[in-house]
Amino acid sequence: MKVLVCISHVPDTTSKINFTNNNTEFDKSGITFIINPYDEFGLTRAIWLQEKQGAHITVINVGTSETEPTLRKALAIGANDAIRIDAEPTDAWFVASQIAAQAKEGGYDLIIGGRESIDYNGSQVPGMVAAMLGVPFVNACVGLEVDGGKATVIREIDGGKEKSIISLPAVIAGQKGLVEESDLRIPNMRGIMQARTKPLKVVAPVESERKTKAVLFEKPASKASVKLVDPDNIEELVRLLHEEAKVI
Amino acid sequence: MSVLVYVETWEGKLKKASYEAASYGARLASRLGTDAYAIVLNASDDASVLGKYGIKKTFSVKGEHFQHFHNYKYVEAIAHVAEQIQAKALVLSGTFTGKMVAPLLAVKINAALITNVVSDPQEVTPLTVKRSAFSNKGFVYYESQSEVNILSILPNALGVSESTGQGEVEEIVHTPETNIEIQIVEIDKVKGKVPLPEAEIVVSAGRGLKSPDNWGMIEELAEALGASTACSKPVSDMHWRPHSEHVGQTGITINPQLYIAIGISGAIQHLAGVSGSKTIVVINSDPEAPFFKAADYGVVGDAFKVVPALTEAIRKFKAQ
Ligand SMILES: Cc1cc2nc3c(=O)[nH]c(=O)nc-3n(C[C@H](O)[C@H](O)[C@H](O)COP(=O)(O)OP(=O)(O)OC[C@H]3O[C@@H](n4cnc5c(N)ncnc54)[C@H](O)[C@@H]3O)c2cc1C
Ligand SMILES: Nc1ncnc2c1ncn2[C@@H]1O[C@H](COP(=O)(O)O)[C@@H](O)[C@H]1O
Numbered sequence: 001m002k003v004l005v006c007i008s009h010v011p012d013t014t015s016k017i018n019f020t021n022n023n024t025e026f027d028k029s030g031i032t033f034i035i036n037p038y039d040e041f042g043l044t045r046a047i048w049l050q051e052k053q054g055a056h057i058t059v060i061n062v063g064t065s066e067t068e069p070t071l072r073k074a075l076a077i078g079a080n081d082a083i084r085i086d087a088e089p090t091d092a093w094f095v096a097s098q099i100a101a102q103a104k105e106g107g108y109d110l111i112i113g114g115r116e117s118i119d120y121n122g123s124q125v126p127g128m129v130a131a132m133l134g135v136p137f138v139n140a141c142v143g144l145e146v147d148g149g150k151a152t153v154i155r156e157i158d159g160g161k162e163k164s165i166i167s168l169p170a171v172i173a174g175q176k177g178l179v180e181e182s183d184l185r186i187p188n189m190r191g192i193m194q195a196r197t198k199p200l201k202v203v204a205p206v207e208s209e210r211k212t213k214a215v216l217f218e219k220p221a222s223k224a225s226v227k228l229v230d231p232d233n234i235e236e237l238v239r240l241l242h243e244e245a246k247v248i
Numbered sequence: 249m250s251v252l253v254y255v256e257t258w259e260g261k262l263k264k265a266s267y268e269a270a271s272y273g274a275r276l277a278s279r280l281g282t283d284a285y286a287i288v289l290n291a292s293d294d295a296s297v298l299g300k301y302g303i304k305k306t307f308s309v310k311g312e313h314f315q316h317f318h319n320y321k322y323v324e325a326i327a328h329v330a331e332q333i334q335a336k337a338l339v340l341s342g343t344f345t346g347k348m349v350a351p352l353l354a355v356k357i358n359a360a361l362i363t364n365v366v367s368d369p370q371e372v373t374p375l376t377v378k379r380s381a382f383s384n385k386g387f388v389y390y391e392s393q394s395e396v397n398i399l400s401i402l403p404n405a406l407g408v409s410e411s412t413g414q415g416e417v418e419e420i421v422h423t424p425e426t427n428i429e430i431q432i433v434e435i436d437k438v439k440g441k442v443p444l445p446e447a448e449i450v451v452s453a454g455r456g457l458k459s460p461d462n463w464g465m466i467e468e469l470a471e472a473l474g475a476s477t478a479c480s481k482p483v484s485d486m487h488w489r490p491h492s493e494h495v496g497q498t499g500i501t502i503n504p505q506l507y508i509a510i511g512i513s514g515a516i517q518h519l520a521g522v523s524g525s526k527t528i529v530v531i532n533s534d535p536e537a538p539f540f541k542a543a544d545y546g547v548v549g550d551a552f553k554v555v556p557a558l559t560e561a562i563r564k565f566k567a568q
Contacts, residue, residue: 013497013517017385026386037498092361093354115347118497120381120388121364123342127351128361136428137319139348142491152433156492158258158344158443162317163434176498177491209393211360215376216389220523226530226540231549234557237529238565240545245527247449247506248473248565 001055001146003046004103006113006126007074008036008089009067013118019217026119026217035070038114042174044184045144046112047078053146056080058106062089062098068200075195076187082198087205090214096128097208103133110151111171115140123173130171138166142177251277252335253286253303254326254353256345258443260292265341265446267301269401271409272368273339274302276399279372280337286415287329289322290314299415301408306417313424316432319348321424327356328422335396337375342400343445350400360394366405366524380405383497383520403445404503405524444493447476449506452495452522454480456511456532456551460488465555466510472562478502480512496521511551514539531555 011017012032020027035043049055059074061067062085071082085098103111111133113126123139130137142161143154151170154163154177187195229237241248253273255266270286277284286306288295295306307329313321326349330338338353340346342363354361364379366387375392380402444450451470457463463477470477477493484494495502497517503524510531512518519542522528530543531554540546547554 011382013520017382019386092351096351096355118383121383121501123347123363124351124354124361127348128355131323131352131355134428136430137348137352140344155348156344157317157435157437158446159441160435160437160492162432162436165431165433167429176494181485211392211394212362213391213393214388215391218378218387218389220384220386223542223544226543226546228546228548231547231554231557234547234554235561235564237545237547237558238561241506241527241529242565245506245544247527248562 001049001053001110002106002108003049003055003057004106004108004111005039005043005046005057005059005074005079006099006111007039007043007059007061007070008114008117009033009061009063009070010036010117010119013037017219019219023217024215033067033070035073036114036117038116038118038175040184041176041178042112042114043074043077043079045174045178047185048179049146050078058083058108060085060099060102062087062095062205064088071200072195073187075198075200076191077185078191080198082200084200084202085205086202091210091212092122092124092128093211094208096125096132098205099125099129100132101206102203103129109168110146111169113171113173115173115175126171126173133169133171136166136170138170138172141172141174144172144174144178249280249336250282250333251280251284251337251339252326252330252333253284254338254340254349255286255288255295255298255306256341256343257288257291257293260290262288262291262293262295262297263341263343263446265343265403267408268403268406269339269341270298270301270303272399272401272406275368275409276337276339277302279369285329285333285335287326289325295417296414299413300410302411302413303415306415308417308419309422310419311421313422317345317348318430319352320426320428322349323352323356324424324426325422326353329420330357337396338398340398340400342402343443346400350398354398357396359396359398360392361398361400362390362392363400364402365399366402380524383501384523385520402503402524404448404505438492442476444476444478444495444500445502447502448504449473449475450478450502450504451475451508451510452478452480452512453483453510454512455482462552463489465552465559469508469555469559469562472559472566480518509539510555512539513537514542
């Protein structure tokens with residue numbers, strides 16, 4: 001079984017977000033980058049497939065050379081090899097086209113991505129990859145079992161869960177539930193050493209359009225300071241919510 | 249040229265989030281000097297009500313192929329109607345279903361997809377819209393480079409614009425061609441609850457509640473307000489509450505009218521999922537809790553006293 005895990009390289013969850021160059025760029029200075037948390041759940045689930053079902057795991061990222069430490073970390077966690085498509089990942093269509101092209105070449109049984117990247121929150125790439133390949137797509141996946149040419153998947157739906165059986169190859173976009181937080185692996189020394197010599201192939205991008213362009217960034221308006229209400233006069237809170245905030 | 253809105257259903261009924269998408273589509277159509285149409289699949293409701301939100305005509309697709317949600321079949325039907333009416337802009341809501349549909353649809357009709365949209369377009373040519381990013385810590389204006397565009401609206405970000413009027417409804421038949429099979433084996437729905445991303449009021453509690461046995465008062469407050477319930481991540485990690493209630497950076501992102509956070513400290517990862525809320529109320533015994541900095545209203549006090557009192561006050565208010 002060959003598994004391709006898509007890894008998005010994103011700011012750490014504690015990052016303060018700033019913009020630069022007249023608010024036309026995201027300011028990367030002082031930011032620590034990590035494996036997108038949703039992708040880490042998917043990667044860990046893939047490692048289980050490797051350990052229990054002999055899967056071969058390739059991790060892939062569309063990004064410039066600055067994303068290589070993130071790919072090395074995925075290798076240290078246990079992926080067998082890595083591919084980096086050498087291009088700025090500025091548009092979901094472009095990124096999906098790159099991943100789809102590699103996927104066609106590699107003949108993967110399963111492609112695992114994340115529900116969304118925590119930077120741009122697009123929720124686009126895995127679904128586009130699936131459609132470009134013409135294979136089943138399951139978003140917000142919280143359960144996955146692979147058995148021969150089929151997978152049983154559980155996805156989150158509005159207000160519940162849905163379990164279904166799909167045939168492989170397929171693309172899933174995962175989140176917590178695929179594995180639990182306590183299952184995530186911190187790379188050990190041996191893993192880190194091995195990762196240094198595992199293959200990391202750098203590939204030139206295929207020809208593809210970009211369908212969107214980020215032209216301007218903006219920070220949320222800062223909040224006015226909090227209005228405190230006396231706990232012994234809670235009717236006042238109800239009054240404020242009704243008359244001032246007009247939300248009840 | 250026209251605008252097409254994909255209207256979702258929930259057990260056959262039109263979803264509230266879809267009225268928001270319909271309103272958006274109608275406003276966009278009027279700026280483009282054209283009409284807004286809608287498509288609904290497997291609806292039991294009368295879709296003419298969409299006229300109130302500015303939809304001229306709704307194409308209602310019925311039949312065995314659409315009884316269960318199947319992303320590729322749904323996408324085919326939407327693409328089919330989009331082609332018939334020469335839609336240049338498609339609008340849908342960024343719900344779980346919307347996210348299953350939108351990227352496939354973009355590829356099918358060769359369109360640019362812009363998700364998480366939080367405002368009407370800045371420009372219509374080239375289409376430029378503001379979207380939320382960085383888990384609520386920023387916004388980005390996206391400019392489309394494509395002739396055909398799909399806009400996915402962040403649920404609750406814009407609300408509905410309602411007037412009078414009745415839309416036409418045309419029933420159509422479509423036979424999907426896809427050979428992708430999805431065999432649904434089980435659907436497990438929490439009955440009668442508004443899905444969290446669509447809830448207008450959310451009552452949420454954290455580790456400050458100390459035990460899963462203390463959630464009764466949270467549910468009572470939620471019931472008094474007609475709210476949905478949510479929780480912080482540690483609470484779902486400890487299985488005090490189901491994972492589907494976990495909000496924040498790694499959970500569900502919500503932006504209700506009112507968010508009430510009880511016994512939650514307000515860590516940056518929690519705020520990432522809730523700071524889009526219009527009004528935030530924080531109830532916490534620690535006056536130094538970081539959440540107060542992000543709150544509109546705060547009560548420094550013991551949740552075990554404040555929450556029942558608040559529920560009582562809400563009930564009194566509602567009874568008036
Ligand atoms: C990668 C990553 C992702 C994360 N993602 C998320 C996420 O998506 N969502 C999320 O919520 N967290 C997330 N976290 C965790 C986050 O950092 C915090 O640890 C978490 O939000 C804290 O939960 P809490 O506020 O319920 O608990 P605590 O931080 O323990 O806060 C409890 C609060 O209750 C108050 N309290 C105690 N007793 C009472 C009382 N009697 N009455 C009133 N108040 C009382 C305390 O003063 C305190 O402020 C993430 C962390 C990481 C590292
Ligand atoms: N530049 C990228 N390289 C590899 N995978 C990506 C990239 N961007 C997004 N993905 C994958 O697509 C998922 C959803 O991302 P997005 O559509 O950007 O929200 C991520 O969780 C990744 O699995």
